[in-house]
Amino acid sequence: MDSMLKQLKRNNTKAQHHFYQKFSPHLFRVAYRYVNNEQDAASIVNSGFYNIFKNINSFTYSNNEMFLGWMKKIVVNEALTLLRKKHQFTSINEINNNEPQTELQSDNNLTAEDYYKMVQELPSEQRTVFNLYAIDGYSHKEIANKLGIEESSSRVYLLRARRALQKLVSDKMICHEQ
Amino acid sequence: MNNSIDNIFRDKVAELDSIPKEVEWTPEKGWASYQQANNHKAKPLRRFILTATSTAAAIALIVALAVNSNIFAPEVIALQNQTDSITEQQLPNGSRVWLNKNSSIAYSVRKSGEFTMDIDGEVYLETAGTAKAPYTLRAGNAIISIKSQAALNVRAYPNDYDIDITVTNGSVKVADNILGQGLSLLVTKGNYCSVSRTNSLVYATLNNNPNYLAWKTGEITFDNTPMATVTQVLRSFYGQDIEIADDSIAYIRFTGTYTNLSLDSILAAIEDKTAIKATRLHNKVIISK
Numbered sequence: 001m002d003s004m005l006k007q008l009k010r011n012n013t014k015a016q017h018h019f020y021q022k023f024s025p026h027l028f029r030v031a032y033r034y035v036n037n038e039q040d041a042a043s044i045v046n047s048g049f050y051n052i053f054k055n056i057n058s059f060t061y062s063n064n065e066m067f068l069g070w071m072k073k074i075v076v077n078e079a080l081t082l083l084r085k086k087h088q089f090t091s092i093n094e095i096n097n098n099e100p101q102t103e104l105q106s107d108n109n110l111t112a113e114d115y116y117k118m119v120q121e122l123p124s125e126q127r128t129v130f131n132l133y134a135i136d137g138y139s140h141k142e143i144a145n146k147l148g149i150e151e152s153s154s155r156v157y158l159l160r161a162r163r164a165l166q167k168l169v170s171d172k173m174i175c176h177e178q
Numbered sequence: 179m180n181n182s183i184d185n186i187f188r189d190k191v192a193e194l195d196s197i198p199k200e201v202e203w204t205p206e207k208g209w210a211s212y213q214q215a216n217n218h219k220a221k222p223l224r225r226f227i228l229t230a231t232s233t234a235a236a237i238a239l240i241v242a243l244a245v246n247s248n249i250f251a252p253e254v255i256a257l258q259n260q261t262d263s264i265t266e267q268q269l270p271n272g273s274r275v276w277l278n279k280n281s282s283i284a285y286s287v288r289k290s291g292e293f294t295m296d297i298d299g300e301v302y303l304e305t306a307g308t309a310k311a312p313y314t315l316r317a318g319n320a321i322i323s324i325k326s327q328a329a330l331n332v333r334a335y336p337n338d339y340d341i342d343i344t345v346t347n348g349s350v351k352v353a354d355n356i357l358g359q360g361l362s363l364l365v366t367k368g369n370y371c372s373v374s375r376t377n378s379l380v381y382a383t384l385n386n387n388p389n390y391l392a393w394k395t396g397e398i399t400f401d402n403t404p405m406a407t408v409t410q411v412l413r414s415f416y417g418q419d420i421e422i423a424d425d426s427i428a429y430i431r432f433t434g435t436y437t438n439l440s441l442d443s444i445l446a447a448i449e450d451k452t453a454i455k456a457t458r459l460h461n462k463v464i465i466s467k
Contacts (some may be wrong), residue, residue: 017209019206020208020209021205021206024209025196025197025205026193026195028197029194038201042203042207043384046215049259051379078379081372081381082376082381090406092425105242112191113198113199116190116194116198119191123429133184136320160181162184166183
């Protein structure tokens with residue numbers, strides 16, 4: 001990785017190509033999870049790599065996990081830029097934010113792809129907030145700042161996403177049982 | 179606990195590292211597209227050699243051209259539109275430009291034909307096919323280069339978060355003039371490019387905003403558009419504060435095309451086709467059920 005990074009910092013095209021081949025599938029997955037659209041995801045990946053290569057000199061490598069985390073953050077920011085362009089995230093209120101807590105049982109008959117697709121079925125705001133909070137580990141304060149909404153709205157979108165996903169999982173489990 | 183939903187989904191999604199089966203994108207296709215868009219330059223050593231051997235000749239040529247073409251002091255012409263309507267102007271080189279409200283341009287044409295224009299606000303430009311020299315447009319921190327016949331919309335109001343460029347015809351190259359480092363994006367017909375004012379990110383994608391020229395044509399189109407977007411478009415076009423009272427309305431979809439109609443006429447059409455009501459309250463329009 002060290003020697004590859006050295007070549008990337010020298011703007012070596014071959015190194016960039018190799019690097020792109022290695023990491024683009026994972027980053028495409030990240031982008032696709034947010035925009036649910038192949039063309040947009042492809043565009044986000046390329047904008048992401050543009051910024052990764054542009055800023056590689058300012059990145060101090062310590063381990064692969066941190067490096068991948070840094071690249072994911074760039075791609076997520078690109079995805080949010082596109083989503084904010086295409087869609088206005090509005091602040092909303094919900095009177096009753098409390099709901100009975102229920103356990104969600106993971107179903108061994110459902111694959112990782114099934115879970116991935118359920119996230120993609122969510123409406124745009126819920127999908128975005130769920131991705132940011134539950135999967136990519138952003139706080140509600142950070143999400144509110146990134147989407148231009150109230151922190152309370154982020155909590156509401158997350159709550160709705162969880163409800164919707166709980167129902168989707170239950171429906172799929174019933175289908176399997178049948 | 180609802181945290182279990184988060185944990186389950188996070189763990190499952192983390193298992194996936196490959197490209198989804200239903201997509202046609204591949205890393206090779208992505209790389210080809212990346213190279214095409216980002217216009218990679220020659221290697222540094224070769225560039226240095228070329229630069230070193232041609233510098234003296236270039237300087238002599240520049241001085242000669244400067245004396246002949248008045249390159250140091252081309253006349254700058256300013257055009258402002260501070261009215262509530264659109265201004266249209268034909269430029270000396272045969273190009274046509276339309277200025278939206280509160281917009282201005284300042285352009286110059288060198289004897290060589292090279293055309294430079296600074297943009298503030300929103301303009302639509304159709305370059306003349308007969309122009310032989312390149313166009314350079316500057317809008318905020320965006321630099322747009324045009325080398326052949328093209329038509330594009332540039333939106334760069336001072337309070338806008340980004341500079342938006344939408345290409346209607348031909349192709350243009352877009353770069354950020356702060357951190358561009360020689361890299362630019364090629365934006366072709368039907369595509370849209372955004373240049374961030376705050377972090378210099380340049381981003382291009384397919385244009386899916388049918389109303390980007392509504393300010394010029396007077397035509398607004400909604401095609402199964404969610405009400406949240408409908409109100410956003412109407413708010414922007416009419417400069418009217420429009421609020422959705424019930425967030426469930428945001429997901430109601432609407433279809434219709436309207437040309438040169440008043441806001442009230444469009445709101446009446448929305449009321450007619452959906453279960454929504456539009457009520458005027460002080461200086462605001464409230465959309466409710």
